[in-house]
Amino acid sequence: MAFRPALLVLFFVTASIVHAQDMYAPKFGEGILNLKGKDSTWSMKVGMQMQFQGFSQWEEEDASFANEQTSFLIRRARLKLDGFAYSPKLTYKIAIGLSNRDISGGSEYTSNAPRYILDAVMKWNFYQNFELWFGQTKLPGNRDHIISSGNLQMVDRSLLNGNYNIDRDLGFQLRHHFKLSEKFVVKEAFAWSQGEGRNITSGNLGGFQYTSRLELLPFGNFTKNGDYIGSDIYREDTPKLAVGFTYDFNNNAVKTGSNQGSYMVTDTGFFETNISTVFIDAMFKxxxxxxxxxxxxxxxADPLAKNSDGTLTGDAVQIGNGLNFQAGYLFESNWEVSGRYTNIDFDKDITSDNAQNQYTLGVSKYIIGHKLKVQSDVSYLTMNFSNDQLLWRLQFAIHF
Incomplete structure (x- = not known):
């Protein structure tokens, strides 16, 4: 637990010695501090993200909503460092989670330690449009998850993402892009990873995870990578469309959500099964x-975890499918109204509440784009055999 004070000391010591380097205070939203070596062989941008959230949740009972639960929390608090080392073609990113939600999940598989590290990745542009990534970072999965938590259109991501995303892992990624015509852009990503999620220290269990993603942008690139930014805050002058396809295969996976969820433990060790996940997504602005x-x-291949004698352990892979649609309109006053519909359809052998439908209405005020904003939304959730739920959230976000 001495990590946090040590991190702060390191930060201030670093700031105190940079008189020997080029240093300047950037504009709001472009980092807290920008550093660059005098010989131009390295750079570092220091940033911080914070989200403060309050929410109330009700459950339907006797044709009315009751059993209110209210809470306040620090949804996210993160320190971010990025820049280049030796050459602008060799870049890096480090993201450290400081809130309890960011670091939760410590277990014997993470040396019984909090999971501080979100991203620790190097990116090497070794030839033309080819880039090799190595380290821990997000896999090229569904669009909603690849969008940074600081750039979301609503208070948080959808139920589809919550149930099926493949998040972060340790390994290698190969990225490439090219043009089919003057405007038509194609992007490819391939990943080979450990298959058990972030911050695992116990060694690889089961097999490896393989992820491929293809993206098509027929009308050219979005302004400032807007295909991975919630809402049309840059107000595209011409229609822009991005379509993505992802296939993920986790060989001999040992977790209920591919590389997420809980370990499937049996009387002889771990239950292993091949898990495949497909994502198809699109963004239009x-x-x-x-x-x-x-x-x-x-x-x-077999979603129900079993002991050596064939009895069920009670663990199961979250198999099924989901749909998510969300749209919004940003007024010139930088107020935005948005709506979302999400359907989750789990396999009936996994849960009796296999069908879930959530309807969400949101409103956002972008004070300085996504860097300083206030967001609120209300959601109505229906399930097969459980009571309907009503959720209201309010969130303030700041991102240096």
């Missing part, structure tokens, strides 16, 4: 209007 659509489908 034009003059303040944005539309994002996603589809996910997860299957497993």
């Amino acid at each position: 034009y003059q303040g209007f944005s539309l994002m659509a996603e589809y996910a489908d997860r299957t497993a």
Whole structure:
């Protein structure tokens, strides 16, 4: 637990010795501090992200909503460092989680330690449009998850993402892009990773995870990578469209959510099964209007974990599919209204509440884009055999 004070000391010591380097205070939203070596062989941008959230949740009872639960929390608090080393073609990113939600999940597989590290990755542009990534970072999965938590259109991501995303892992990624015509852009990503998620220290269990993603942008690139930014905050002058396809295969996976969820422990060790996840998504933007659509489908060779005698352990892979549609319009006053519909359809052998539908209405005020904003939304959730739920959230976010 001495890590946090040590981190702060390191930060201030670093800041105190940079008189020997080029240093300047950037504009709001472009980092807390920008550093560059005098010989131009390295750079570092220091940033911080914080999200403060309050929410109330009710459960339907006797044709009315009751059993209110209210809470306040620090949804995210993160320190971010990025820059280049030796050459602008060799870049790096480090993201450290400081809130309890960011570091939760410590277990014997993470040396019984909090999971501080979100990203620790190097990116090497070794030839033309080819880039090799190595370290821990997000896999090239569904669009909603690849969008940074600081750039979300609503208070948080959808139920589809919560149930099917493949998040972060340790390994290698190969990225490439090219043009089919003057405007038509194609992007490819391939990943080979450990298959058990972030901050695992116990060694690889089961097999490896393989992920491939293809993206098509027929009308050219979005302004400032807007295909991975919620809402059309840059107000695209011409229609822009991005369509993505991802296939993920986790060989002999040992977790209920591919590389997420809990370990499937049996009387002899771990239950292993092959898990496949498919994502299809799209983003469209034009003059303040944005539309994002996603589809996910997860299957497993054998989704029900079993002991050596064939009895069920009670663990199961979350197989099924989901749909998510969300749209919004950003007014010139930088107020935005948005809506979302999400459907989750788990396999009936996994849960009786296999069908879930959530309807969400949101409103956002972008004070300085996504760097300083206030967001609120209300959601209505229906399930097969459980009571319907109503959720209201309010969130303030700041991102240096």
